[in-house]
Amino acid sequence: MKKNIMRLCLFIASLSLAGCVSKQTPPLDSENYVKTLSWKEGFKILQLTDIHWNFTTDIPKQKAFLKATIDYASPDLIMITGDSVLDANQEIVATLYDYINSFAIPFGVTFGNHDRQGTFSPAWLTNLLESESNSLYTEVKDGIQGRSNYVLDLVDGNKKIAWQLFALDSNSYSYAGFDYKYAYDYIRQEQVDWYIAQADRAKTVNGFYAPSVFYFHIPLWEWVYAYYRTPQGNLGEIHEKSTYTVKGLTDGKEPVKFWVGNIHSALFDEAAKRKAQAFYCGHDHSNDWGSYYTNADGNRAFVGYGVKSGRELYYAQNNEGRDMTGGSLMSLHADQSWDLEHIYVNTDQLSDIETRSLTHA
Amino acid sequence: MLKKRTLALLLESLLFLFASLTTFYAFYVLMADMQDFSHFFKMLPLYLSFASIIYVCFIFHLILHPISYSRLKKTYEINALVLASIALLSAVLFLINVLTGSIHGFIQGVLSPLYPLDFFILDLINIALGVYLFVTGRKLREEDAVYEPYPYGKLRKVFASFFRSLFVLIALYLIGAFLWGLGMANYGSAYQGYMIVVYLLMLLPSFFLGFYEWYYRDAKSKLTDKKKKLYAWLSFAISVFLTILFEIFINLHTDLLIEEATAYFPLDFQGSMALAPFLLTIPSLAASTCAVIHAYPSKKAK
Numbered sequence: 289m290k291k292n293i294m295r296l297c298l299f300i301a302s303l304s305l306a307g308c309v310s311k312q313t314p315p316l317d318s319e320n321y322v323k324t325l326s327w328k329e330g331f332k333i334l335q336l337t338d339i340h341w342n343f344t345t346d347i348p349k350q351k352a353f354l355k356a357t358i359d360y361a362s363p364d365l366i367m368i369t370g371d372s373v374l375d376a377n378q379e380i381v382a383t384l385y386d387y388i389n390s391f392a393i394p395f396g397v398t399f400g401n402h403d404r405q406g407t408f409s410p411a412w413l414t415n416l417l418e419s420e421s422n423s424l425y426t427e428v429k430d431g432i433q434g435r436s437n438y439v440l441d442l443v444d445g446n447k448k449i450a451w452q453l454f455a456l457d458s459n460s461y462s463y464a465g466f467d468y469k470y471a472y473d474y475i476r477q478e479q480v481d482w483y484i485a486q487a488d489r490a491k492t493v494n495g496f497y498a499p500s501v502f503y504f505h506i507p508l509w510e511w512v513y514a515y516y517r518t519p520q521g522n523l524g525e526i527h528e529k530s531t532y533t534v535k536g537l538t539d540g541k542e543p544v545k546f547w548v549g550n551i552h553s554a555l556f557d558e559a560a561k562r563k564a565q566a567f568y569c570g571h572d573h574s575n576d577w578g579s580y581y582t583n584a585d586g587n588r589a590f591v592g593y594g595v596k597s598g599r600e601l602y603y604a605q606n607n608e609g610r611d612m613t614g615g616s617l618m619s620l621h622a623d624q625s626w627d628l629e630h631i632y633v634n635t636d637q638l639s640d641i642e643t644r645s646l647t648h649a
Numbered sequence: 650m651l652k653k654r655t656l657a658l659l660l661e662s663l664l665f666l667f668a669s670l671t672t673f674y675a676f677y678v679l680m681a682d683m684q685d686f687s688h689f690f691k692m693l694p695l696y697l698s699f700a701s702i703i704y705v706c707f708i709f710h711l712i713l714h715p716i717s718y719s720r721l722k723k724t725y726e727i728n729a730l731v732l733a734s735i736a737l738l739s740a741v742l743f744l745i746n747v748l749t750g751s752i753h754g755f756i757q758g759v760l761s762p763l764y765p766l767d768f769f770i771l772d773l774i775n776i777a778l779g780v781y782l783f784v785t786g787r788k789l790r791e792e793d794a795v796y797e798p799y800p801y802g803k804l805r806k807v808f809a810s811f812f813r814s815l816f817v818l819i820a821l822y823l824i825g826a827f828l829w830g831l832g833m834a835n836y837g838s839a840y841q842g843y844m845i846v847v848y849l850l851m852l853l854p855s856f857f858l859g860f861y862e863w864y865y866r867d868a869k870s871k872l873t874d875k876k877k878k879l880y881a882w883l884s885f886a887i888s889v890f891l892t893i894l895f896e897i898f899i900n901l902h903t904d905l906l907i908e909e910a911t912a913y914f915p916l917d918f919q920g921s922m923a924l925a926p927f928l929l930t931i932p933s934l935a936a937s938t939c940a941v942i943h944a945y946p947s948k949k950a951k
Contacts, residue, residue, distance in 0.1 A: 342681035343760055348753065375681035375915055379759055405918055407677065409833050460911065463903045463923060470907070470921040560677040601684050610827035 313430040314502035318486030323424045325394060327442040334363035335616040337570030338371040340600035341384050350598050351387055355384060356638035357615045358391055360631055367394055369570040369594055370400025370505030374601060378408045382416060389420040396424045398436040400462035400505035400570060433476040434459050439486050449490045449498040451620050454483060458506035462550050472506050474549025481556050486560045497563040499624045507548045507569045509537055510556040510591050514581035515544060521645040524576035524630060527604035549574055560587035567591045574604030576612055578629055595630050610642060611635060625649050657713055658863060659850040668706045673825030675699035680915045691751045694742035701735050701775045708732060716799050718791040725786020733779025819932045820854035826913040827851040833912040840909050843898045850891050850929040856937055857884060881944035884937040891939035892930040899926060
């Protein structure tokens with residue numbers, strides 16, 4: 289009996305270890321990660337974020353809200369930066385993406401920390417996103433951390449890459465082991481290496497780096513650095529109620545209302561020296577703050593939150609008592625200038641829309 | 650032809666599995682509302698419907714294992730009335746929500762393909778079941794059942810009832826997560842092998858319950874002390890082995906649960922709290938420890 293028990297234990301242990309496989313990664317500059325769109329002057333990208341549809345969502349009402357936002361922005365591309373659902377089933381997820389698809393506007397999706405919280409598998413979600421006719425979502429089977437790492441090249445008539453739009457998976461949580469708390473994850477070095485390879489690919493095509501914009505969910509440490517330097521920022525407000533501390537970031541300083549990854553990512557530093565213009569995230573619903581930040585190398589870019597796209601889960605009102613819900617619209621220009629507009633839509637009166645803007649010359 | 654007892658156990662097991670699916674799903678729905686319960690009134694009839702399924706399991710178990718005639722009559726009468734009342738309240742609330750437009754029609758869908766109609770029908774069934782049980786209870790005779798008196802004092806019974814019920818709820822949740830997980834799992838991932846231990850831990854509480862109900866409850870009076878101790882220590886050894894293996898795996902690969910089990914433990918990832926490691930291990934360890942203690946009865950002075 290004892291021998292049989294030992295054999296069973298060994299079998300379970302070896303079965304567990306034997307089931308672990310490693311993945312092959314294609315070349316980091318592979319075009320498998322690339323989707324192409326035609327560039328046009330004033331190309332408009334609408335960032336929607338933290339839509340958070342769930343079991344309690346009034347779907348007709350939230351559909352109307354999204355329609356009002358998208359119709360107002362009239363974008364050339366929609367980028368959804370994560371937390372599209374939370375506690376949802378397949379029907380809710382499919383309804384959301386089918387609806388976004390129905391606008392016949394190309395759209396991309398990056399994942400947040402809550403996108404897998406539902407009664408569906410990651411494979412099902414991938415299949416759904418890849419099958420939507422207007423979806424640019426690309427998931428390459430590789431060994432790189434994260435699922436939603438891909439790039440959209442905006443290509444001009446001369447087949448040059450006018451702009452690159454990077455979608456990155458900021459992953460979800462981080463567990464330190466023997467602990468009861470999860471911290472937030474960060475964009476890993478292998479993902480940064482992938483970005484560098486793709487940026488270098490564009491340089492090979494153009495002869496120079498293409499200006500780029502980044503979309504992901506969880507903010508980088510650079511948001512905090514920017515805040516410490518310029519608390520008022522250049523656009524938007526901060527209304528998160530609680531504060532967050534991160535070892536190595538906020539030590540001895542004021543805790544911040546930014547819920548960043550637990551480890552510093554090299555993304556900003558590597559991208560800012562390769563003509564990155566702006567980095568956008570979601571995650572902190574009550575913030576739509578953004579600011580320019582210059583790093584120690586003297587490279588400058590804009591870091592900012594999008595505008596939470598709906599009232600689900602929680603949201604905030606700005607200093608004028610207006611719901612901070614809507615979208616964030618970036619317009620790109622051939623001379624590498626850009627404009628940023630925060631669109632605030634009143635869920636209860638959809639024609640009541642206000643905007644705040646920033647122009648980058 | 651299956652014996653009546655076996656049929657009853659089979660029915661109880663099927664009810665348990667059905668309740669596990671609904672318990673897990675109910676928890677997910679509750680999580681969606683947990684931020685501020687601003688949708689509580691709209692969701693309340695659904696919560697009551699889910700609760701009634703667990704309550705039916707509970708009533709069925711009490712009927713299968715009555716401790717006395719008076720308690721059995723109370724089960725049939727009072728618990729049945731409670732069931733019918735919960736179901737009636739749920740049905741009325743569904744009607745109100747549909748009529749006021751909080752729920753968009755009798756077949757809105759989303760939560761289930763025929764929501765809220767399917768849950769409304771379930772409520773009607775539970776009302777009928779409650780009424781049937783109440784009427785049956787009124788006609789009940791003492792000789793209609795075999796009784797299993799509780800051998801210990803009242804205080805121990807209260808504690809045992811509480812912790813046993815908690816254990817059953819956890820077992821329901823975990824096996825429900827496992828069954829739902831057949832459609833949610835991250836198949837083909839690098840960590841699937843490690844997840845075998847997690848799946849076994851999810852199944853373990855239900856396995857203990859099944860072992861007790863299907864075999865041990867009837868067999869224990871005929872088992873030798875040595876055999877009882879063997880079963881107890883075996884359950885403890887399995888719990889400890891799987892727990893140690895699990896702890897090794899999640900510390901070797903700290904993102905194991907994050908990559909593979911986000912969908913199974915929504916509370917963890919909503920609140921950024923690592924509760925799953927405790928939920929997976931402590932109930933089975935506690936239950937098997939109790940089994941070991943129970944296998945060594947205290948010797949009273951003569």
